[in-house]
Amino acid sequence: MSEAKPPLLEARDVAVRFGGVLALGGVSFVAGHGEICGLIGPNGSGKTTLFNCISNICRCSAGEIRFEGRRISGAPRHRMAPMGIGRTFQNLALFPTLTVADNILVGAHHLGGAGFVAGMLQLKLGRREEERARARLDAVADLLDLRNSLAALVTTLPFAVGKRVELARALIGEPRLLLLDEPAGGLNHAEVNELALLLGAVRARFGLSILLVEHHMNLVMRVSDRVIAMEFGRKIADGTPAEVQREPAVIRAYLGAVT
Amino acid sequence: MVLIAPLGFLGDYQLFRLTLIATYALALLGLNLVMGFGGQISLGHGAFYASGAYTTAILMTSAGVPYWATLPCAGAAGAALGFLVGWPALRLRGHYLALITLALATAIPQALKCKALEPWTGGVQGVIIDKPGAPFGLPLSPDGWLYLLALAITAVAFTLVANLLRGRIGRAIVAVRDHTLAAEAMGVHVARLKTRTFALSAALTALAGSLGALETEFVSPDSFTVFLSITLFVGSVVGGVASIGGAVAGAVFIVMVPPLANSVSRAAPGAVYGVILIACLYLMPSGIAGLLRRAAASSWWRKRKRGGEHVA
Ligand SMILES: Nc1ncnc2c1ncn2[C@@H]1O[C@H](COP(=O)(O)OP(=O)(O)O)[C@@H](O)[C@H]1O
Ligand SMILES: [Mg+2]
Helix, strand or coil: CCCCCCCCEEEEEEEEEECCEEEEEEEEEEECCCCEEEEECCCCCCHHHHHHHHCCCCCCCEEEEEECCEECCCCCHHHHHHHCEEECCCCCCCCCCCEHHHHHHHCCHHHCCCCHHHHHHCCHHHHHHHHHHHHHHHHHHHHCCCHHHCCCEHHHCCHHHHHHHHHHHHHCCCCCEEEEECCCCCCCHHHHHHHHHHHHHHHHHHCCEEEEECCCHHHHHHHCCEEEEEECCEEEEEECHHHHHHCHHHHHHHHHHHC | CCCCCHHHHCCHHHHHHHHHHHHHHHHHHHHHHHHHHCCCCCCCHHHHHHHHHHHHHHHHHHCCCCHHHHHHHHHHHHHHHHHHHHHHHCCCCCCHHHHHHHHHHHHHHHHHHCHHHHHHHCHHHCEECCCCCCCCCCCCCHHHHHHHHHHHHHHHHHHHHHHHHHCHHHHHHHHHHHCHHHHHHCCCCHHHHHHHHHHHHHHHHHHHHHHHHHHHCEECHHHHCHHHHHHHHHHHHHHCCCCCHHHHHHHHHHHHHHHHHHHHCCCCHHHHHHHHHHHHHHHCCCHHHHHHHHHHHHHHHHHHHHHHHHHC
């Protein structure tokens, strides 16, 4: 009997309620292995909330989420990174008193096992782990052009660089699924183009899948294999970039949002 | 080295005060780990100090254990008590740890007076122990030997904690303080990390309590009132919570300022102490360590600028 490989990520009827506000009203979708999947929708349509459900920062009030066939909704938050789900945050969630290098290294925390005793006594286990983590730090810092900022405190960085530090912090943890919440925030036109190239390069190099929330339509349509559009906590379209752009509900949602 | 030199020329009383500074530095190292690096507030570290002191006193008098063998036991007792207190308190958000540790500090003197425990604790009377002499025929007074012992233990503890803070666990401790949610999303098991940090902190402070008992040759419930916890808290804040160097500065404050206040005004030393404390907090909001760091940074900067002008 040949069982089909389960999809990388599958959401079924995910609903979230904040008091009286229905932030998500039953969203279902599937993200495949190796895909870049764009997630678009006007402000307040529930994109960040959906991310928070996947990383268990928010609890779903109904529905469930599966990753590689395993149910993850309801799991403890600190289990998500070791399972292979990395993420960035819309409004930067960096560690303000740590340097860029240390911020990124925290992303490798779950790959290590050296505890208090190994750390205090500088046991070989801890030293080897630290060397490996620093080698990966060098690699992601090169890729994301952060080499010259490694010693800086993150509070001294422009917003856009902070976004890159978050991306580096997620990448160093070797995720199989990367959740990016508005990675182009604070970027100018040329930088958005660079980001598009970078996302393609990241997928190729690390063999991961990306779920991408973005407002820059050009970016989303250019890099995504598939696009999901949301409005008022519901999915209104799901298909190739070309299909979604033609969808009347999507055009209406965006024209309505522009005014 | 410089720190061993005092053995040559200082009298026993002066050595005793230096030993106290080393001992409080160790206690504050533990407290700074929780407050400065972990971002939690503990108002009850005096209880861990007491647990170490009593462990040493009871093991020496009731079980005939040699003093040096009681030191690791005191650390273990502190870690166990810290774990018991931290495990529930650190799973709740908000200021539960501050409240629970304060409750512990308040309860400890009464618990030590408890009738059922009197055969071991000596009740209100406390326990008298002997100050250990120097081993291996070293030509040192007991005070000289204790100074050396306290100095060595404190130095080792500072080195181990510095190692810890430089690596994976240290980064995670600070990350949790800075942004708990992000640290969790990076895979840090927050409750476990906080509990272990707290247990280590309690162990260090208990070890200090054990040394303190050997120095004063006496433990009693009245030596470990809630006032001791407040003193440690004050020392930690005045020294500078967010650095391990701050623990030394705070220890100097704890040992030197009360006699100073006493010499300024015999009538109201408490008021003088209060004024000095408030002045310190106003003038050095990030503690003595923070002030020294800034002074070092600015003189380094000036030197560099001057160097630059030479070249130009
Ligand atoms: N923590 C929260 N508490 C209450 N309401 C929230 C919270 N987070 C999001 N919301 C609400 O949920 C809806 C969806 O928000 P969000 O997921 O941030 O949208 P998007 O990321 O698409 O802009 C909005 O109406 C928002 O006000
Ligand atoms: Mg959002």
